[in-house]
Structure formats: structure tokens, C-alpha cells
Amino acid sequence: MPHAVTLLPDAQITALTRTYEAAVRERRRASLLVAAVILICIALASWVGEVKPLVFFAHADRLTGYFWQILPTLHWQTLGADLAEWYWNLDHWLKLLVDTLLIAYLGTLLGAIGAFALCFLASANLVRNPLIRLSARRFLEFCRTVPELVFALLFVVAFGLGPMPGVLALAIHTMGSLGKLFAEVVENIDMKPVEGATAAGASWTETVRFAVVPQVLSNFASYGLLRFEINVREASIMGFVGAGGIGQDLIEAIRKFYYSDVSAILLLIIATVMLIDLGTEKLRHRLIGFGEQR
Amino acid sequence: MNRARIQPAAADHARLATAFPQAMAPDPATRVRLLVTAGAALALALFGFWHLGFNFDRLGTGLGQLAHFITLMMPPDPGTQLPLYIHALWETLAIAFLGTLLGALIAFPFGFLAAKNVIANIFAHFAVRRVLDTVRGVDKLIWALIYVTVVGLGPFAGILAIATASIGELGKLFSEAVEALDRKPVEGVTASGGSPMEAVRFGMLPQVLPVLASQLLYYFESNARQSTIVGIVGAGGLGLHLAEQIRVLEWQKVSFLILMMLVMVGVIDFISSRLRFAIIGRAPTSV
Structure with missing residues (x-):
């Protein structure tokens, strides 16, 4: 053509x-x-960070060597015995893992309750008073900018060693980050029910309860589950500063070069994190689907 | 202010209730399910408090201690160590910057390999994704601890730790960005005789680069927060001094260091959100 x-x-x-x-x-x-x-x-x-590529490449074999060393020695003939030796302390580790999960759960729960209480005050469409709104926002910002581990370090000194400072540190950080996300959800709601409630003479709390909460609850739950995933990871390192969970054993194993223990604990943590991720992902999809149906 | 409340008459109320049962109360099944879920959550929480040894005595004394510490923290004062702390601040920035960059460079090819529309073989991209998941499952601080034992104390271990953790997370974000792109330019390149590599270079890259750049900046913000704490295990930066000063109870220095962290993160957030919006071309949302 x-x-x-x-x-x-x-x-x-x-x-x-x-x-x-x-x-x-x-x-x-x-x-x-x-x-x-x-x-x-x-x-x-690179200059400030003391990066020395030559030194790194000269010792690169140490890095691969390390990962090689933490692998357990498993033989096909004696697999059962080898596995038992690799996970010799399994009961203790599982108990610590349960502690870790509980720390993450309580931290998320307490943090979500705090975030729920504050997020309505931080939303521009519900609170006209800029003083209240901005102070709520700045407070949430402070809570999420200071890393969990810094709170944990402070709380360990104040409350003593153990899971309690870990839970409180996670709760404060979670309150900050969830509070921001919750406030964003609240700012994006449909304002008609709010106007309806206000027109019918509802007080501020009644407006929030009947016009705002039903719209945002499924989103809040979904964000809360997402945060729980993150907090499981965070809870696994709380033990580094003495705030409970499996981190305590991990840092000891790494510092004292108990090579096969390092891989055993790391695998446990990775498996737990993956399982939690899968579970919460399913739940979240159901929640979002439930929210869209209505 | 006097508000007159209009109450519907009892007959009207009953009529409305029969006409719109949903509006008066949720159906019993939903209510039962809600109560059971809430009850289970509460029971688990109570079990947790008991199992982890919470008690009000400790909480009370701890809160008292904390209030005491806060009075000791005022005013923030670096003492004679200001130059040291400024250097640590630069170190923290260097860790965040180089860690993010190095991680992104390595994550970049992984992002394409883990995307369904680049690698059609389901096993290949499944395998790449599981590797990324495994890397992501290990926290930055654990990586930092491992690298400290391998390359020694100092910021370099921090850079490697941030980079390794970033590979997992950025790889996932990148692959999602690649999967979300528009097929048409790719088809155009293939139709005019381009090889698969050329399809990636001319059909995909121009679409994903702005998205990747904005995600990279976002990630830099988050890594700036994370790099303040890798020092706790000896990998350089502000965290090292912070952990030290908390252990020796020098509260004025502690509050000064926390203040430095807050200011640094604030400045980085401000600059990088401006840059991000410049790249993806949207006005910043209100504060």
C-alpha cells in the first residue's frame, strides 16, 4: 500500500x-x-561515612563467610538429630516469640486507642479551632518522629527491664503514625452525614459517633492491621535494648558468635513475620471489601 | 445557646422503626459478631498484660521517674560535645543517603525481575519476590548488628544495613510501580521491532522513572529516621551518642540529641516533599 x-x-x-x-x-x-x-x-x-570500598572488597569474603558460617550443618542421614541440635532451644524461643507477638499486639492496640482518641481532634473538617487541631497534630508528629527504640531506651531506664517498656514505646510510636493516617481518613469522608447530624441538633461527640465513625471504621481497622505487621518486626528488635521479646536472645547470639543460633532465630522471626503478613493481608482484603459493599 | 430539640411522637417513632429497622439498630448477627470480636480482642489484651507482667505499681513509679527525667532534660544542652554531635549528624545523613542510593541501585533490576509484566515465567518472579520478602522480614537493626560483626564498628556498617533493608522494600515498591504502568508504549516498541530490552528501556523506563524517583525520596525520608537508631548497636550516627548518654543518665544531652533528630527529620521532610511534588507535579497537600 x-x-x-x-x-x-x-x-x-x-x-x-x-x-x-x-x-x-x-x-x-x-x-x-x-x-x-x-x-x-x-x-x-562517602567521606563522612568512612566508606572504604577497597577495605570492603578486601574483606568481602568475610561477609559471605559469615553467612556461610551461620548455616547449620545438616546431613541427610542424620537430619532429625541435626535439626534437633540446630533448634536445641526451641521451647524457650517459641515462648519468646509469643512474648514478641503479645508486645506487638498490645503496642498496636494501645496505640490505636490513643490514635482513635486524637485523630478527630486533628482533622480539619471536624475541628475549626486551629489551636486544638495544630497542637494535636504536632503532638502526633512528635510521637512518630522519635524512633520506637529511643522511647524504648528511655522507658527501660524509667520502668526497668522487661516487656513493659517495649509495649509502651511501641504504643506511643503507633499512636503517632496511626493518628496521622486516621486523621487523613477522617478528612476524606463524605460530609453529608455530618451536616445531617449537625442539622438534626447532634452535639460534637454525637456527630463523630453517628456520622463519622461508621464511615471510617473499616479503614481504621485495615490501617491498624497494617501497623500490627510493622510492629511485629519492631517488637523483634525491642530486646536489643532490653525491652523484651526475642531480640534479647538474637543480640546475644550475634555478639557471642553462636553461629547456628543466629540462623535459627532469624528463620523463626522471618517465618513469623511472613505468616503474620499473609494473615493480615487476607483480613485486610476482607475488611476493604466489606467497606466497599456498604 | 439554647437548642430546641424536636422529638418525634411515639407513634411516628414506632412507624419509622418498622419501616427502617436498619436505621434504628444493626441486625443482630452483625452485633453478635462485633461483640465476639471485641470480646476476643479484649481477652487477648488482658492475657497479654498478665503474661508480660504489667502492674500498676511499676507503671506508677515508672511514670513518676519519667516525669522526673523530663524536668532534668530542661534545658537541652550539648555541654562541650557540640562538634562531636554535629559530626554525628552528618554521619547520620550520610548513612541515610548512601544507604538509600545503594539499596535503590540494587533494587532497581530486582523491581523489573519481580514484575509480572516483564518476566512472564511465574516461577522466576515468584522466587525473586520470596527473596525480597526474606530480606524485608529482617529488621534494619538486625542487619546493622550483623554488619558490625563483619565490617567493624562505624557508619559503614550502618550504610550497608540501610542498603540491605532498602533492597527488600524498594524492590517490592518498584515492582508494583512497574506492574501498574501503561502497556501501550511497550506494545508500540515491540510492534516496531524493538527487543525486550529496548521495550524496557524505551517503553517502561520513561513511565516508571518519575514514580521511582518520588518513592526513592519518600524512602530517603524514612531512612533518615531509621539511620538515627542504627548507632544503638554501634553502626555510627546520632544513635550511638544517644544510647550512650541515656546509659550514663546525662539527660540534658539526651534531650539535645533528640531535638537534633527532630530538626533534621523536619528539614529533610520539608525539602524532600517539595522535591517529590516537583517530580510528580502535584501541589503539596496542606499541613
Whole structure:
């Protein structure tokens, strides 16, 4: 099928080509500038961060060697006995794992309750008073900016060693991050029920209870489950600073070079995290589906 | 303010209740299910409090102690160690920056390998995803601890830890971004005779790069928070000094260090959210 190609006159073509090339040049210059800035940042950061690639590559075998060493020695003939030796302390570890899960659960629950109480105060569509709203927001921001582990370190000094400071640290951090997410959900609700409730003479708490909560509850639950997943991971390291859970045994195994214990505990943690992820994902999909049906 | 409340008459109320039973009370099945769920959650919580040894005595004395510490923290004061702390701040920034970048560089190919629309073989992308999941299942601090035993104390271990953890998380985010892209440019490249590599380069990359860049910045924000704590296990940065000062109960220095962290995170959030919105071209939402 022959096509007739219309050619533009030369004058027009050169003008167009020039504009095109100028545009390309402009873009290229911008990309080079960004690349240069990034390279300078890398150089500065490597200098401050004491990056020594030569040393790293010279000792790279230590890294692979480490992972090689933490692998247990398993033989096919004596598999049962080898496994039993690898997980020699399984009862104790499972108990610590239950502790870890409970720390994560209580931390999430307490944090979610706190976030639920504060999120309505931090939403622009429910609270017109900027003083209340902004102070609620700044408080939540503070709670989520300070890392859990810093709270845990402080609380371990105040409350003593054990799971309690871990739970409280997780709860405060969870309150901060869930509070922000909850407030965003509340700000995106349909305002008609709120107006209806207000028009019918409902007080502020009644408005929240009957016009806002039914709209947001399934989303809140879904975010809470997501946070629970994250908190299981966090709870597994709370033991590093003495705040309970399986982290205590892990840090000991790593510091004292009990190689096969490291892999045994790590595998337990990874398996638990994956199971929790799968379970909460299913629950969350059901919750979201339930929310959309209504 | 005097509000007159209009109450429907009893007859009207009964008529409305029979016409709209849903509006008056949820159906009994939902209510029972809700109560059972709430009861189970409460029972588990009570069991947890008991199992983990919570008691009000400890809570009370602890809160008292905490209030006492807070009075001791005022005013924040670095003492004579300000230069040291400033250096630690730069170290923290370097850990976050290099860790994110290194992690992103390694995660980039993984993002494509784990995407269903690049690798059609279900086993291949399933395997890549499980590897990413495994890496993600281990917390940054655990990686930091492992790297400290391998490359020694110092910020370099922190960089490696942040990078390793970022591979898992960024790899997952990248693969989701790749799966969400528009097929048409890819089909166009293939139709005009491009190889699969060229399809990725000219059909996919231009679409995903802005998304990836914005996710990268977002991740940099989050890593800036995380890199403050890798020091707790000896991997450099502010966390090292923070853990030390908490152990020796120098509360004024502790509050100064926490303040430094808050300011650093605030500044980084501000800059990077501006950059992110510049890249994906949307106005920042209100604070």
C-alpha cells in the first residue's frame, strides 16, 4: 500500500529541528546538573561515612563467610538429630516469640486507642479551632518522629527491664503514625452525614459517633492491621535494648558468635513475620471489601 | 445557646422503626459478631498484660521517674560535645543517603525481575519476590548488628544495613510501580521491532522513572529516621551518642540529641516533599 509522504519545505524543517535540538540540549543539561549534584553528595557522604570500598572488597569474603558460617550443618542421614541440635532451644524461643507477638499486639492496640482518641481532634473538617487541631497534630508528629527504640531506651531506664517498656514505646510510636493516617481518613469522608447530624441538633461527640465513625471504621481497622505487621518486626528488635521479646536472645547470639543460633532465630522471626503478613493481608482484603459493599 | 430539640411522637417513632429497622439498630448477627470480636480482642489484651507482667505499681513509679527525667532534660544542652554531635549528624545523613542510593541501585533490576509484566515465567518472579520478602522480614537493626560483626564498628556498617533493608522494600515498591504502568508504549516498541530490552528501556523506563524517583525520596525520608537508631548497636550516627548518654543518665544531652533528630527529620521532610511534588507535579497537600 503506497503512502504519499508530504515533505515540509527546508526552511520550516530547519526551524523545527533547531527547536527540537534546543529542547533536547536543555533536558540533557538539566540531567547532567542533577547527576553532578548527586555525585558531589555521594563523594561528601562517602567521606563522612568512612566508606572504604577497597577495605570492603578486601574483606568481602568475610561477609559471605559469615553467612556461610551461620548455616547449620545438616546431613541427610542424620537430619532429625541435626535439626534437633540446630533448634536445641526451641521451647524457650517459641515462648519468646509469643512474648514478641503479645508486645506487638498490645503496642498496636494501645496505640490505636490513643490514635482513635486524637485523630478527630486533628482533622480539619471536624475541628475549626486551629489551636486544638495544630497542637494535636504536632503532638502526633512528635510521637512518630522519635524512633520506637529511643522511647524504648528511655522507658527501660524509667520502668526497668522487661516487656513493659517495649509495649509502651511501641504504643506511643503507633499512636503517632496511626493518628496521622486516621486523621487523613477522617478528612476524606463524605460530609453529608455530618451536616445531617449537625442539622438534626447532634452535639460534637454525637456527630463523630453517628456520622463519622461508621464511615471510617473499616479503614481504621485495615490501617491498624497494617501497623500490627510493622510492629511485629519492631517488637523483634525491642530486646536489643532490653525491652523484651526475642531480640534479647538474637543480640546475644550475634555478639557471642553462636553461629547456628543466629540462623535459627532469624528463620523463626522471618517465618513469623511472613505468616503474620499473609494473615493480615487476607483480613485486610476482607475488611476493604466489606467497606466497599456498604 | 439554647437548642430546641424536636422529638418525634411515639407513634411516628414506632412507624419509622418498622419501616427502617436498619436505621434504628444493626441486625443482630452483625452485633453478635462485633461483640465476639471485641470480646476476643479484649481477652487477648488482658492475657497479654498478665503474661508480660504489667502492674500498676511499676507503671506508677515508672511514670513518676519519667516525669522526673523530663524536668532534668530542661534545658537541652550539648555541654562541650557540640562538634562531636554535629559530626554525628552528618554521619547520620550520610548513612541515610548512601544507604538509600545503594539499596535503590540494587533494587532497581530486582523491581523489573519481580514484575509480572516483564518476566512472564511465574516461577522466576515468584522466587525473586520470596527473596525480597526474606530480606524485608529482617529488621534494619538486625542487619546493622550483623554488619558490625563483619565490617567493624562505624557508619559503614550502618550504610550497608540501610542498603540491605532498602533492597527488600524498594524492590517490592518498584515492582508494583512497574506492574501498574501503561502497556501501550511497550506494545508500540515491540510492534516496531524493538527487543525486550529496548521495550524496557524505551517503553517502561520513561513511565516508571518519575514514580521511582518520588518513592526513592519518600524512602530517603524514612531512612533518615531509621539511620538515627542504627548507632544503638554501634553502626555510627546520632544513635550511638544517644544510647550512650541515656546509659550514663546525662539527660540534658539526651534531650539535645533528640531535638537534633527532630530538626533534621523536619528539614529533610520539608525539602524532600517539595522535591517529590516537583517530580510528580502535584501541589503539596496542606499541613
